[in-house]
Amino acid sequence: MTNDSNNSYVPTLFQIGTVAKTLNVTRKMILNYEEHDLLTPATKDPVTGYRYYTADNMTQIQLIRSFQKYGLSLDEIKNYLVGSTELNVIIHRLEELRNQIDISISKLYIRANSSDKLNYYWTTLPQQKSYSKKYVGTSLAERTRELRDAYLHVVHHHKINFEYGHMFSELSLSDVSYRNMYVPVNESCSGEGILITPETTAICVCYKGSYENLEDVTKSFFEFINSKQIQPLGTIRYIYLEGPPNRGADKDSYLTIVAIPVKDIYQGIPRR
Numbered sequence: 001m002t003n004d005s006n007n008s009y010v011p012t013l014f015q016i017g018t019v020a021k022t023l024n025v026t027r028k029m030i031l032n033y034e035e036h037d038l039l040t041p042a043t044k045d046p047v048t049g050y051r052y053y054t055a056d057n058m059t060q061i062q063l064i065r066s067f068q069k070y071g072l073s074l075d076e077i078k079n080y081l082v083g084s085t086e087l088n089v090i091i092h093r094l095e096e097l098r099n100q101i102d103i104s105i106s107k108l109y110i111r112a113n114s115s116d117k118l119n120y121y122w123t124t125l126p127q128q129k130s131y132s133k134k135y136v137g138t139s140l141a142e143r144t145r146e147l148r149d150a151y152l153h154v155v156h157h158h159k160i161n162f163e164y165g166h167m168f169s170e171l172s173l174s175d176v177s178y179r180n181m182y183v184p185v186n187e188s189c190s191g192e193g194i195l196i197t198p199e200t201t202a203i204c205v206c207y208k209g210s211y212e213n214l215e216d217v218t219k220s221f222f223e224f225i226n227s228k229q230i231q232p233l234g235t236i237r238y239i240y241l242e243g244p245p246n247r248g249a250d251k252d253s254y255l256t257i258v259a260i261p262v263k264d265i266y267q268g269i270p271r272r
Contacts, residue, residue: 013042013052023061030061036074038064038081071097099126103166106206106272107241107255118205118217120224121272122265125237127199128165129189130182131158135169140211143169144244147181158194159186168239173232202237202259203230203269210251214238214258221258228269233261 020027033039039060041051067077072093080090102123109119131154137143147167154160165184172178185194203225207217218236225232241255265271 013054014058016051016053019053019058019061023058023065025061025065032074033061033064036078038074038078070094095126100163102272103241106204106257109206109272111208111255118207118220118224120203120205120221121270122201122203122262123272125197125200125202125259125261126165127196128182128184129161129187129194129196130165130184131189131193132180132182132195133193135179135181143181144211147183147240150181150183154183154185158189158191160184161186166239166241168237170235170237173234173236178235200233200261201263201265202261203266204257204259204272207256207258208253210254211243211256212251214256217258221260225260225262228266230260230262230266231264233263236260 014022016027016030019025020030030039034041039057042054042057043052044050045052064074064077067080068074072080072090076090076093080087131150133146133150133153135143135146137146147169151160151167161184167181167183169179169181182197205217205221205224207214237257237259239257239259241257243254243256247253
């Protein structure tokens with residue numbers, strides 16, 4: 001092919017080294033894509049064994065890299081590209097990854113915020129499969145012990161799943177007897193106490209500090225939503241991101257998300 005303006009040659013095939021340098025990938029990665037039948041060179045020299053790739057091949061590599069950055073495995077990417085899997089499977093996988101990223105971002109926001117000011121935002125709490133048990137104790141010490149016992153029950157009788165879920169407690173805003181704890185479990189788990197909490201929109205606040213101060217945080221939270229005339233759906237959640245297992249006796253470093261499920265999205269409150 002020639003360029004009419006300067007009559008210079010414009011290549012349409014590229015060696016693997018050029019492709020790797022252009023796309024900032026390694027030769028090994030490209031060969032790995034070929035081994036997984038995700039990529040086929042445009043041509044291969046039968047004498048030298050050199051591989052040659054087109055611009056379309058390079059676009060394919062960029063697409064594969066994008067899916068990998070989303071957290072999909074090469075097998076999942078292959079199934080998607082050849083159409084041998086339901087799209088809902090891929091959608092569900094990416095939603096799970098998005099939810100995990102959202103939680104990680106929330107942790108970083110709390111750690112980065114040196115101010116004592118509470119920052120409110122709205123988000124979508126993901127669907128979660130959990131082992132659920134009603135709280136009996138009323139004191140913080142009793143609730144902590146019961147939550148630990150629920151965790152141990154899951155360890156012995158189910159399969160815990162902290163990859164895409166967190167332990168949380170849920171209290172009714174109108175019924176003082178409604179106090180449940182939840183421990184995340186694998187999708188394959190079933191039996192007594194296993195249930196699914198549906199995806200729901202919620203107004204949240206990230207809190208860094210001792211559990212003993214959660215009551216004051218909750219009080220300030222209700223003052224905030226009342227000032228915005230936000231209508232809660234009837235419960236409040238305490239999502240435990242980092243506590244005694246992570247931070248030991250350093251109570252000031254505990255991370256908790258306080259969340260109130262709501263019906264509508266409210267203007268003026270940032271999304272996260």
